[in-house]
Amino acid sequence: MTDALDVRRRRVLGESYRLFYRDPVHLVRGEGVWLYDASGRRYLDAYNNVPSVGHGNPRVAAAMAEQARRLNAHTRYLSDEIVDYGERLLGLFDDSLDRAVFACTGSEANDLAYRMAREFTGAAGAIVTANAYHGVTGEIAALSPSLTSELAPTARAVPAPDPRLGAQAGPRFAAGVRAAVDDLARHGLRPAMLIVDTVMSSDGIIPDPVGMLADAVRVVRDAGGLYVADEVQAGFGRLGDGLWGFDRHGLVPDVVTLGKPMGNGYPLAGVVTRSEITSAFGGRYRYFNTFGGSSVAAAVGSAVLSEIADRDLVASCREVGARLRDGLEELAARHDLIGDVRGAGLFVGVDVEAGGGPSGAAAQAVVDGLRDAGVLVSATGPASATLKIRPPLVFGTEHADLLVETLDTVLAGMTERTAD
Amino acid sequence: MTDALDVRRRRVLGESYRLFYRDPVHLVRGEGVWLYDASGRRYLDAYNNVPSVGHGNPRVAAAMAEQARRLNAHTRYLSDEIVDYGERLLGLFDDSLDRAVFACTGSEANDLAYRMAREFTGAAGAIVTANAYHGVTGEIAALSPSLTSELAPTARAVPAPDPRLGAQAGPRFAAGVRAAVDDLARHGLRPAMLIVDTVMSSDGIIPDPVGMLADAVRVVRDAGGLYVADEVQAGFGRLGDGLWGFDRHGLVPDVVTLGKPMGNGYPLAGVVTRSEITSAFGGRYRYFNTFGGSSVAAAVGSAVLSEIADRDLVASCREVGARLRDGLEELAARHDLIGDVRGAGLFVGVDVEAGGGPSGAAAQAVVDGLRDAGVLVSATGPASATLKIRPPLVFGTEHADLLVETLDTVLAGMTERTAD
DSSP, rough: OOOHHHHHHHHOTTOOOOOSSSSBBEEEEBBBOOOEOOOOOOOOOOOOOOSSTBOHHHHHHHHHHHHHHOOOOTTSSSSSSHHHHHHHTTTSSSOOEEEEESSSSHHHHHHHHHHHHHHHEEEEEEEEETTTOOOOSSHTTOTTTTTEEEEOOTTEEEEEOOOOGGGGGGHHHHHHHHHHHHHHHTTTTTTTEEEETTTTTTTTOOOSSSTTTTTHHHHHHHTEEEEEOOOOTTTHHHHSSSHHHHTTTTTTOOOOOOOOOGGGGOOOOEEEEEEEHHHHHHHHOOOOOOOOHHHHHHHHHHHHHHHHHHHTTHHHHHHHHHHHOOOHHHHHHHOOTTTEEEEETTTTEEEEETTTOOOHHHHHHHHHHHTTEEEEEEEEETTSOOEEEOOTTTTHHHHHHHHHHHHHHHOOOOOHHHOO | OOOHHHHHHHHHHHTOOSSSSSSSOEEEEETTTTETTTOOEEEEESSSSSTTBBBBBBHHHHHHHHHHHHHOOOOBOHHHHHHHHHHHHHSSSSSSOOOEEEEEHHHHHHHHHHHHHHEEEEEEHHHETOOOOOOOHHHHHOOOOOTTTOOOTTTTEEEEOOOGGGHHHHHHHHHHHHHHHHHHHHHHHHHEEEEEEEOOOOTTTTOOOOTTHHHHHHHHTTOEEEEEEEOOTTTTTTTTSOHHHHTTTTTOOSSSEOOOGGGBBBBBEEEEEEEHHHHHTTTTTTOOTTTTHHHHHHHHHHHHHHHHTTTTHHHHHHHHHHHHHHHHHHHHHTTTTTTEEEEEEEEEEEEEEETEEOOHHHHHHHHHHHHHEEOOOEETTTOOOOOEEETTTTHHHHHHHHHHHHHHHHHHHHHHHHHO
């Protein structure tokens, strides 16, 4: 049945789709941190950041259904839901960030942020990290080295901060950004923005050292550009230390982009920025996103914020994440396959090494081994050699322990097979 | 309360937002073709094409809630919902259109179509109609003359077909496309695509003459480009003659883009095309849209298709639309303010004239007059002088009659005031 579904899927969906795992998982149900396949087997979800308040969250589903029955107005009508939600959302940011614009996906949010940055600065350049991913619209794919080798002529990719450099990671990153500004200038361009995924997920998950972004932000601002914080992955509490990743680095961005967990799976995304920026943009362009900020989107977004607050998920995420990283560090001490462990809250990267260096093949074997053992994770980073562990925020200590135990067993099995 | 909401809204939402109507409507509830404001007053919705199977549709809301409770998997896992929906959707197109890729908004669908067309053709040019609107991503906004005067260097805008030319409308449109192809060539460019909103909504609503697109499509194909049918507005039965606008014109597009009514308000959009095109694109690019084609999106999309089929909405749309246009023609004969009436099914444009020509100001007065009288429409076209009448497909004959009667009264009032 699962094989037959795979065949039907290939006949229907475009070839740009990819499936996870050597042996793809055929999902039929989800609840909290658990996913169930067609045979009734359950998997611990240690990967999906979108259902951050849990798969099948009843409060979110109820809010969605109730609002869908009552009203789903768009933003060209006055309606309470979007204003209530907008106020609530802006209340979670520094006072200088006083305007919200809503979209449906992180790609749309980043695309809009780039349009706004160009309009506000009058410049066209964009500086990104070396293996950045910011989305799939034409313009944003061309700012995403992890997707394409053909960056936009206006884009410059700079080395991501190197966590091994400690206190020098920030200055070194800033030096790369300065070189990019200089190179843009040699081509008659100025930077409109430095856009950074705060946790640098596709660069291999780099949450530390804290403060490492400040120097680079100063460089881009001095050159007239904006600092755009892509919080699509890091935002809404996942890093366990406030709601936003840039808070950890002591920064207030010019523009913040939001997505993935914002609607727990309902397509909701947005841009939060200063009124002088939305005003410059709005003076020239209407921006109407039919579904962005609809009544249902707002009701769902509000239910997600309530779940995060009422269940104290940021604190839980910090505690469970710390315990998870302790367990992983302990594995790293015992297993040669495991190198550096990095993370903040429930966003954790674990480098997999073989033959003296990062190994994408070994990481993929660990990912597939975990899947076979009932735990779902993935791999990321320039060589796809970093395990990406990013579970729903409702992940508890018992789930963290199960993940560590299972990984221990999988690694032991791999070492045995290699020794055979 | 409504005024206070407007003030709060301005303090929260970006300045690129616009509200409908001189006196904005504060909506609190919707049901079928009716919308209700905060004072309890009801309005006949003769404008919103998104809730095509009705505001607050219970079947759609139930499908959404049930699936959100059960599972909301994304496309990197195997799951039944997206394959079932994909097969069902493709079953509604010519056999040559055998692949679907899902996104969340029409903007994303058009953005992806342009990326695919460039990759498949190896060309970069895009030909659009003179007042086209295709979306708000950076690349697509730059192909939307109705949004911006700064088109992309690779874009060429050509005059939309002129319905007054009758049988000559098609050849004249094709001549414009040929001139655009020639001009692209003078700049070292070739066309990747001709993209046309099948009902040319922002060009003033131009459904006829039937067949008017064929010559132009031949021209672009001869030059190596694709014909992209933007069915975001025309699709899913609205034109009352099959499900797709291009069917009326006897064409099979290379790429079809879908959106707005596809999920009755749930953010669901997609690209339907040939496997050779998705294969060329997929050979170079992954395309992962986190929320696009999720289990909930697929369940909602499927419920919408069931509603359209089970309630025979295409036939109803044809009949009610014909009656509506008859009524409007009758008004045109009696009111100097009304010029040409164009339409197919429940997509109707009514030109408003004053002082011997199209009048955006008079159209806006009619739109505001209707709003005050409890009927919601808008205006479109190059001079915003065309009433845009585009109600949910569940609009019945009694609603069509009410719309015509109310418009009659509003026009009479305007004529009286002018005569005073």
